[in-house]
Every structure is written in C-alpha cells, then in structure tokens.
Amino acid sequence: MIELRDLCYVRLGTRDLAAAERFGTEIVGLQPIRRSPDRLYLRSNYRDHSLCYFRGEASDQAVGIELKDWNGLDGAMRELAAAGRTVKRGSREECADRAVEDFCWFADPTGNRIELVVRPHDANRRYFPTRDAGIKGFGHIGLNTADAKRDERFWTTLFNIRVSDWIGAAPLLRMTNVHHQLALFPAKAPGVQHINHQVHDVDDIMRSWYFLQERQVKVVFGPGRHATSGGYFLYFEGHQGMVFEYSNADRTIIEDDATHRPRQFPMEAASFCVWGSKPDIAEFRS
Ligand SMILES: [Fe+2]
Structure with missing residues (x-):
C-alpha cells in the first residue's frame, strides 16, 4: 500500500x-x-x-x-x-x-x-495574489478515465485512496478526510478534466460569478451546490479549454473512514447540482 x-x-x-x-x-x-x-x-x-x-x-x-x-x-x-x-x-x-x-x-x-x-518545497513567502478570488488553495482534480471500474480498483488497492461517493460510473476519491481530491470521469483520452481551487465561502463564488460574467469568461456550470460534498461551486472555461472550478467542498469532512458509506448517485444534472443548474461539461452528462 x-x-x-x-x-x-x-x-x-x-x-x-x-x-x-x-x-x-x-x-x-x-x-x-x-x-x-x-x-x-x-x-x-x-x-x-x-x-x-x-x-x-x-x-x-x-x-x-x-x-x-x-x-x-x-x-x-x-x-x-x-x-x-x-x-x-x-x-x-x-x-x-x-x-x-x-x-x-x-x-x-x-x-x-x-x-x-x-x-x-513550501512557499517562503505567503500567497498574495493580485485578484482576491478568496482562494484557500488547490483542492482537487477531475481526471479522465478510459475504464472507471478498472481505474478505481487501481487507485483504491495500490494506494490509501477511498471512495467517498459515485455519480454514475464516476468515483469521487479521497486520500485525506476531505470529500474528494480525485474524481475519475469517463472520457476518450487521458488528461486532466478540471482543476478545482477551494475558496473561503459562497460569497467568493458569487463574487466570481459576477466578475467572470463582466469579463465574458464562459461559465460552464453553476453557480450551484453539489449533492455529494454539499459544497457551493462555479465552473468556467480557461486557457486551452481547461475547466477551472471554485468550490468550498472541503468543508464537508469524512468524519469516520471506517463507517463512511459511499453513496451511489445517478448520472444526471441533479446529482451534480441540487439547485437545478445544468452542466455544459461533456463528462458530467454521460
Ligand atoms: Fe470538482
């Protein structure tokens, strides 16, 4: 292990x-x-x-x-x-x-x-960005998988990685006690599917929503609230089409590894967003 x-x-x-x-x-x-x-x-x-x-x-x-x-x-x-x-x-x-x-x-x-x-290496100066997006740090990634079952087995048997929940075939995986740090989404080619940064609270997410709209950045999902982690979220498209996400999903902590029961949610928009926002992200729709 x-x-x-x-x-x-x-x-x-x-x-x-x-x-x-x-x-x-x-x-x-x-x-x-x-x-x-x-x-x-x-x-x-x-x-x-x-x-x-x-x-x-x-x-x-x-x-x-x-x-x-x-x-x-x-x-x-x-x-x-x-x-x-x-x-x-x-x-x-x-x-x-x-x-x-x-x-x-x-x-x-x-x-x-x-x-x-x-x-x-750790930073020897603190994080000090030019734009206050409320970022607390790098949170998680979506990673493409050609075979979700096979790759889930790979990650959960060779490493100290556990399943927090599934949406359709996609497992949301954790290596610490936050809800997920790695989520495997079925796709045709390898690659990073999205990059998440954690922000302090829902105000940061809504501030960024207005900020992105003013600058005509393509918002591809949200603002919304995840059914799995309970986090508020916003996804938008960045350089070379990479999807970036802000969320505060890390506040939902898995309290007891031994008794945590992973939940199986169906692959549909409501499993990603309990408010009714619809994803314009291919991997979240199949
Ligand atoms: Fe995410």
Missing part, C-alpha cells in the same frame, strides 16, 4: 505561456512566482506552486501527488513495478523544475502521467 499525503501540483503544456499567465493570474486569481521563457509557476497556498505551465503540447499533462513517507520513494517504486507499471525516477534537473527533493513517475492504466513526489 502506497501512502499518499495530498495533491501537490498540476503541470500543463502550452504553446502560449503569456495567455496562460493572463488567465491564471487576472481571471483565476493565482500568484505568478517564477517565469522563464518556457516555464510559468503559479501559487495558490502554502506550497511553492500548485500549477506549472511549460512550453509543450496542450495534451502533455502531469499530476503531482505527495508521498506520506519522505523516505518511501524506493518502496513506492517497487510496489508500482510489482503492479506492472513502468516507473521512472526524476533527474536532478527534473526535481528542480518541480521544486521537489525527489520524485518518480508512472502512467495510470488510462495513461495519465502521475508523479509521486517527496519533500515538495
């Missing part, structure tokens, strides 16, 4: 770092902390960064997850190899690029690139 601590970062390829920076800072409300001709690092909380854009193809993406045991990388690599995954260790240069002390990477059964990191 590989013990994971928390989500750490997302890395997204882009051919237009300037556009990624404009959207990430002026619209999402992240803090740019380092730029180079082929890198942009964005901060959202106590971590050095939680989103990195690099010069590359938009389909080139990776998800970084922190290992619980700082000395556990060799053991995790052995377990992944025993489970049939090809595992590679990051070079010194690749570690520096991610602001981590060490990492390895593998592809999940769908083909998503996952990086297991140890001792990711």
